[in-house]
Amino acid sequence: MTGRKPRPKQMAAPRKTARRAATVRPDPPPTPGMAIPAGRQMPQDARLTPPVHEAGRTGPPNGDAFHTIGKRNRKVEGLAKVTGRAIYADDIALPRMLHAKLLRSIHAHARIVDIDASEALAMPGVRAVITGRDLPEYFGIIPWTQDEQALCESKARYVGDAIAAVAADSELVAEEALRRIKVRYEVLPAITDIDEALAHPEIQVNEKASEGNLSKHVHLEFGPVDELLEASDEVVEAEYWYEGSTHGPIEPHCCVAEFDATGFLTLWSSTQVAHYLHRDLAKVLGLPTQRIRVIQPVVGGAFGGKSEPFSLEFCASKLSMITGRPVKILYTREEVFYAHRGRHPMRLNYRTGIRRDGTLTGTDARIHIDGGAYSSFGLVTTYYSGQLLTAPYAMPAYRFDSTRVFTNKPCCGPKRGHGSVQPRFAFECQLDKLAERIGMDPIAVRRKNTMSENARTVNGLRVTSNGFLECLDQVERASDWKRRWRKLPYGRGLGVAGSMYISGTNYCIYPNEMPQSAVQLKLDRSGRATVFCGISDIGQGADSVLAYIVCEELGLDLRDVRVVAADTDLTPVDLGSYSSRETFMCGNACLDAARQLRERIAETLAERWGVAKGDVVLANGMAVAASDPRKHALSVKDAIQAAEARHGTLGSVGWYQSPKLGGDYRGGTIGASPAYSFTAHVAEVDCDAETGFVSVKKIWVAHDCGRALSPVAVEGQMEGSAYMGFGEALFETHTFKPAAVGHGPGIHHGPSLLDYRMPTSLDTPELESLIVESVDPEGPYGAKEAGEGPLHPSVPAIANAIHDALGIRCDRLPFSPPAVMNLLRQGDARAAWERSRAGHATSGARG
């Protein structure tokens, strides 16, 4: 039987060690004084309990083995992409469609005194011009920090901030019209770094800040930090700098809006959060949600850069409402750099202690975060900078004090590994230094401190499956670590790092009690299944995961499953593609929906054949009785028809809602996830000490994804993550020119793919993916995330490898040749390298 049974009892509540500092201001409710919205109605207990399946959630549903799951399956949209038939937002062209362009600020900080668009409006081919006054409503992805307008109404807060939009017959006319719009600015002093932001509260970047330039401050402390640090044998104290970076999806942001004569708005947009966009469109445009349809076409990469609403979506919609014609906006690459939401620059000051036997004692972290001009996800980022800081290690005590500030630069946001990649870098470098201090192998130190399965972290995160030790074993073996670490010649080295990451954030961005993911499944006599789901495939293979699950459950061929996704008219809500949640959450919803139909078919056949239901197997297009497949066999199509005759029209729903998790303190829900993935990297570098060039020869990536539903897709994520981290480590600089003669500060140094240097295929190391499967009890077939976790160890593994190679500590990103040369020139780098070799030779036994 499939039924919803009470959830097994949760693990015992953690010891309450969290103390909230007096400086923490409570987050205000989203709409003070309002009654509880209908969506917050308390659900029935049974609704919150995941169904318990006879065959279990983690094992094969048809017989003893998987038939689709675990195979190297093709992606469902792969052929359309490689043959150029996939329809991206910019491929959409509607009759009478207009093109719009945004006018952007040339000042980092300026009051908008007056905008005169009369000359632009008079141009032939110009159909409408809008400014901030036309879209005054504030929006923002986090309900508590809505501080953005589609077009700045009173002032511009960074070079590139949008202040007007023109719709015209062509892009060229729209672009020329932008130059005819006269904006009178009153230039204000600009804040472009963290220290300036703190030192000059009187120059306020964002008026929505509660004080000065403070975006968010978090101070959390778990366990007796000072006491344990005091009692440590060694304490390493260091400052790290993590440079900001952009996502760099190949497809820039693009949307097409069509407002029809009945007052219905359809928006096609390159987004990864169709549902949140839907809500904010309604808010800003003043339309009811039921008169808006958001469709996500095929997306050419996002990496977190499309996980909130952007100016173009509101402007295209508004311009369509004004002109009565469809309107397209396609950002240039330069505009993508201004829309940004990339990785936050962070300055991290850490003190970490260890005992001589290798046991970690505690960490004291002070973190400053450069947020850019708006909040975006910043409230969450600030928590993330500390919530996963010590994982995957059992750290008995730590404290973090994180401050996010506003600056007059493009707004930072979530980039693959949101908020936790920077602290991971600092912590894994700390570990390497501590291991060196006590003369222990850095892999041994990690192994010694690894938290167990079914553990709870000191800050209250529930950890279920944990394959970290296996990850360490795999990279150690594959890289021949024991024979080569600390033994390679000068210039060559190996480095290790580890990490843990969430499989979906446990809570929706706006508080409600409705499901986080849902699937409607349709199956009919044609032998074809259609999955309807709000899931957002941004290239990672989310749609394919649903198809694999349906194939596994119903024995269908991959070609006979269609996925209809991310269309708010057709699909039930899923919150979108962020925090590595799709496989885990939509996958579970889909598994539950498909299992119901599988059961109906199995029941029908069991009855017809006179066998036990458990005897019925649906696989490879056939339905058979496993006990006598020669006697009892039908095509799956015939089996579906039998079930349709027996039960009526075949359809089912499934949904996912995570259990209540997290620490019992403000912010304790952030970092909480139903499951965690684990990763270890070993990087090998070859450095040119004469020039400072670091060549990463190879990265071994071992990742515990629970179960690989399609190993080739998991490997793609592992390689892509390692590549992205490698690019941030060595190449990427999202930096700004200082003020000089003729201009103010805050101008991006080179907002193009030529000057913002992402590594090419020639620069990229060999990447070896080693999949570890811990089979999570709550994941679909045991699966956990693979899209973001494998990025985290990339940067520190390279930094630690450079130390093994050259004896220098790269504590600041990027490790560019000039930066490496500067470190080599300081002090006695070569002698430090000799010492590290000698030190290891004498104390190696202890490792």
Next chain:
Amino acid sequence: MLTLPVFEWVSPTSLDGVLRELAARPGECLLVAGGTDAVPNLKHRLHEPKRVVSLAGVAELRAAREDDAGLHLGARLTLTELSRLPALKRDFPAVAHAASLVASPQIRNMGTLGGNLCLDTRCTYYNQTYLWREAVGFCLKKDGTVCHVVPQGRRCVAAHSSDVAPALIAYGAEVEIAGPEGRRLVSCDQFFVGDGIHNNILKSDELVTRVLLPAAARGQHGAYRKLRPRGAIDFPMLSVAVAVRGDAKRLESARIVVSALGAKPRLLGGLDALVAGKAADETTFAAVAAAAHKQCRPLTNVPYDDDWRHAMVPVFVTRALRDVFGVSA
């Protein structure tokens, strides 16, 4: 996406046709061969020509031939073709190697010898969109009056960024220029001038038709080294071309060109005293490298650390010299 401005497009089928177009509209034409530099520059509104004159239909510019005078290379040979030309690889390998290091395979398939030679100078304050340049208040080279690299400077210091030019200069190549008065040959070194706004001697009614590597230039040992952050795509942040006469035991002479510093490639001076009669060893290389370091001063014109680029001059000169003699450190 970034739009192209409106312009007229003509595609003459002969050199005379091209010259007639240039003469008919003095100063208002832009020549386009492969377009790999011209098109982005048009999109950035760095060039705003009334008329774009395509060289695609001019077959004679595609010839490569050898005769008593030397090796003749048509200006419209693609960089891919150049990098594979047997006669070039045999006698002037540094030129072929330099061509093979330009940007990416796709760009080398379109980009041409003439285009790379006449490549517009580059600067971090110039190769940007109109909006970006407006935000910095424009600059000397286009639409403005100040230089952001040398704040009080009255002369544009945008960087010469061609890969093939330094190698051609090192070997002593000559450039054929066609104009209303006919054709003339100038030494490649003399082709360039130290003005970042327009860094060569071409007049608005002239074009480069051919490059000659003179017969007498054969028999030199050459090498080309390019400093770029990535293994592809990037323009040179520093480039070094070397051509040496003599053998490893006894050098006769050396010509070394260092570029991507300022508007004009720099042919190092005073090398005869350092190399004539010397052995090709680390001592000699070090002396040449030190001279190069003294003579070259990178600016903040290209987007990379200028102090580090300066420190890399002797390293790259030394490595280019080692390349010539097939030695490693």
